[in-house]
Amino acid sequence: MAIEQTFAIIKPDATAAGHAGQILGMIEKAGFRIRGLKMIRLSKQQAEGFYDVHRERPFFSGLVTFMTEGPVIVLAMEREDAIKQWRELMGATNPEKAAEGTIRKKFAHNIERNAVHGSDAPETAAIEIPFFFSLAELL
Numbered sequence: 001m002a003i004e005q006t007f008a009i010i011k012p013d014a015t016a017a018g019h020a021g022q023i024l025g026m027i028e029k030a031g032f033r034i035r036g037l038k039m040i041r042l043s044k045q046q047a048e049g050f051y052d053v054h055r056e057r058p059f060f061s062g063l064v065t066f067m068t069e070g071p072v073i074v075l076a077m078e079r080e081d082a083i084k085q086w087r088e089l090m091g092a093t094n095p096e097k098a099a100e101g102t103i104r105k106k107f108a109h110n111i112e113r114n115a116v117h118g119s120d121a122p123e124t125a126a127i128e129i130p131f132f133f134s135l136a137e138l139l
């Protein structure tokens with residue numbers, strides 16, 4: 001299995017609640033190497049652009065409001081099979097369906113305010129990482 005990169009966000013709910021440290025610890029413990037990390041506040045335009053695939057969904061405007069309500073931590077990270085491994089560590093989108101030991105089981109409030117984001121495919125990671133990081137910021 002090849003080394004792969006994925007993109008993560010610690011969302012405004014988890015960042016505001018002071019869960020970033022624990023989530024970063026879980027990421028490191030799971031063997032991810034952090035290549036880029038910063039705290040930013042998304043503009044409405046950035047949040048809309050990032051979630052463009054969901055533009056027609058009924059939850060889109062609520063999602064944009066949520067994602068812009070406060071700071072987030074964006075991360076580029078890598079390990080073997082990173083995309084699948086990070087999705088597994090995150091847990092299901094709806095925390096009621098998330099497995100024990102996952103980040104969403106532990107920290108998510110509901111299907112919208114669900115603590116973390118993760119790329120869903122290599123092609124998505126290849127768009128999401130450069131959406132937030134320049135080459136010089138990936139170490």
Ligand code: IDP
Pocket residue numbers: 054059063092093111112113114116117118120
């Ligand atoms: P994912 O984050 O697990 O990949 P997606 O289906 O890509 O889930 O949805 C993106 C984000 O949109 C979710 O993480 C969540 O914050 C929000 N979301 C997804 N489905 C719903 C919904 O039914 N109601 C409200 N928000 C939703």
Ligand code: MG
Pocket residue numbers: 118120
């Ligand atoms: Mg998704």
